[in-house]
Amino acid sequence: MIEVKNLVKRYGDHCAVDHLSFTVADGQIYGFLGPNGAGKSTTMNIMTGYLAATEGEVLIEGHNVLEEPEEARRCIGYLPEIPPVYPEMTVREYLHFCAQLKKIPKAEQENQIAQVVALTHLEEVAGRLIRNLSKGYRQRLGLAQAILGFPKIIILDEPTVGLDPKQIIEIRDLIRRLAREHTVILSSHILSEVRAVCDHILIIHKGKLVACDTPENLEEHLSGAHTVEIEAKGSCEQVEEILSGIPSLTGKTVSPKTESTVAAELTAAQDVREQLFRAFAAADCPLLELTPRIASLEEVFLELTRGGREESADGVPGEVRPQDEEGGGQA
Numbered sequence: 001m002i003e004v005k006n007l008v009k010r011y012g013d014h015c016a017v018d019h020l021s022f023t024v025a026d027g028q029i030y031g032f033l034g035p036n037g038a039g040k041s042t043t044m045n046i047m048t049g050y051l052a053a054t055e056g057e058v059l060i061e062g063h064n065v066l067e068e069p070e071e072a073r074r075c076i077g078y079l080p081e082i083p084p085v086y087p088e089m090t091v092r093e094y095l096h097f098c099a100q101l102k103k104i105p106k107a108e109q110e111n112q113i114a115q116v117v118a119l120t121h122l123e124e125v126a127g128r129l130i131r132n133l134s135k136g137y138r139q140r141l142g143l144a145q146a147i148l149g150f151p152k153i154i155i156l157d158e159p160t161v162g163l164d165p166k167q168i169i170e171i172r173d174l175i176r177r178l179a180r181e182h183t184v185i186l187s188s189h190i191l192s193e194v195r196a197v198c199d200h201i202l203i204i205h206k207g208k209l210v211a212c213d214t215p216e217n218l219e220e221h222l223s224g225a226h227t228v229e230i231e232a233k234g235s236c237e238q239v240e241e242i243l244s245g246i247p248s249l250t251g252k253t254v255s256p257k258t259e260s261t262v263a264a265e266l267t268a269a270q271d272v273r274e275q276l277f278r279a280f281a282a283a284d285c286p287l288l289e290l291t292p293r294i295a296s297l298e299e300v301f302l303e304l305t306r307g308g309r310e311e312s313a314d315g316v317p318g319e320v321r322p323q324d325e326e327g328g329g330q331a
């Protein structure tokens, strides 16, 4: 488990991380999402002990990252935004070097290196100098060193940057496989990627946590209260008349769709699907389609990271839990 408590990081006057609190539970994949400069890398660097916080603390499996760095780091594998590889070493030499740094027992080193090389598909370049590797292979090597030692928690800053589509799919599969036995936290700008692999999403904006939930809940709760699109057989007047009998509607736009059908978009503070069904049936007006509109993760992201949005995060509906000062926002 990771506990991030009231984390603040200031660079001079600039507050890159602003009282950030959240908890990461074991055995799941968390996506750290935010626009450029939101504070993702800074937070990850603090969580992994690479950077000191101005205020607040991070506990990894109960170990304070600053006070018990060895114990905390033993639980973490980290792929920073720029993988820390040495160009003059071969892939294999570098992984041996990392194994020593991670204090993996000598007798286990060969076996573990072989495993991570296989997992990240580095076999064919294992003897090659790192400076001659493509960006994709360097990224995979960065991932291999993060996995080495099979730590409980694996933190990946933009793991698929620079990879081609085939490699992206492979790395996603690898992340999913790792998540069976590890907790994985990854940062990304790519919404579809986060949507595809993560169980939980933390959205960060201007250093603050603005949402923390499953992708499904985020999409559902931000789908504009209840928006429903309908298509009915009849005239606009007839449909308007039926809708006027449903007082809980807060908005409606009605327009002809075909010669004999009408389309409408309706909003309400509650779920009105059953009322709609009954009202149209009672008026003998066939309801041909009734579709609740779900916001895409992209819309959720844009909504939550609009300028100044983080100031009013309290208003985020439903399960979207912004941080609180006690260290809430449990993920």
Ligand SMILES: Nc1ncnc2c1ncn2[C@@H]1O[C@H](COP(=O)(O)OP(=O)(O)OP(=O)(O)O)[C@@H](O)[C@H]1O
Binding pocket: 011, 014, 016, 034, 035, 036, 037, 038, 039, 040, 041, 042, 043, 081, 189
């Ligand atoms: N060493 C530094 N000195 C001064 N400001 C910094 C430093 N590192 C980061 N920043 C600033 O802190 C803010 C957060 O940066 P950070 O790299 O954590 O964001 P990010 O969400 O990871 O962005 P990106 O997605 O572009 O990598 C940015 O405004 C950045 O310019």
